[in-house]
Amino acid sequence: xxxxxxxxxxxxxxxxxxxxxxxxxxxxxxxxxxxxxxxxxxxxxxxxxxxxxxxxxxxxxxxx
Numbered sequence: 574x575x576x577x578x579x580x581x582x583x584x585x586x587x588x589x590x591x592x593x594x595x596x597x598x599x600x601x602x603x604x605x606x607x608x609x610x611x612x613x614x615x616x617x618x619x620x621x622x623x624x625x626x627x628x629x630x631x632x633x634x635x636x637x
Contacts, residue, residue: 577589577591582604587604587605588603588604591597591607594612596609596613597609597612598611
């Protein structure tokens, strides 16, 4: 019996529907590493916001 992730990998799919995520409860996961798509996107958005804040802070220091 194949897991949904293994089937997706054989089909060349990027995503698959797996078990619920512990953090957010969604079921769409990346085939490559099994991580939750929603949580991965949230982490990227959080990182980008942090970088934007650091850049803005650096600009304001340079202007002063």
